[in-house]
Amino acid sequence: MSSGELYDLRGLKCPLPVLKTRxxxxxxxxxxxxxxxxxxxxxxxxxxxxxxxxxxxLVMSERTESGHRFVIRKP
Structure with a gap:
């Protein structure tokens, strides 16, 4: 399975990661x-x-050195 496109939201604070992801x-x-x-x-x-x-x-969620990595699939 491909993890698809990488979307770099590092440095952004709540609620921007969710708003940009949506x-x-x-x-x-x-x-x-x-x-x-x-x-x-x-x-x-x-x-x-x-x-x-x-x-x-939510296909995958993991902690990274600097935060989190998620893989999300659209149904």
Missing amino acids: KKMAGLASGACLTLETTDPLAGIDIPHFCHQDGYE
Whole structure:
């Protein structure tokens, strides 16, 4: 499975990572994946909540040295 496009959201603070991810996901084709890189400590809570709320599949979530990495799939 491809992790899709990399979307660098490092350095952005809440709520910008979720707002930018929502806009980016809206433009993707069904089945497409997006990999996010974040440094906002709240992203570990906010991004999974966003996926659940908006109906996206959180394929992967992991801590990185500087924050979090997520892979999200559009249904």
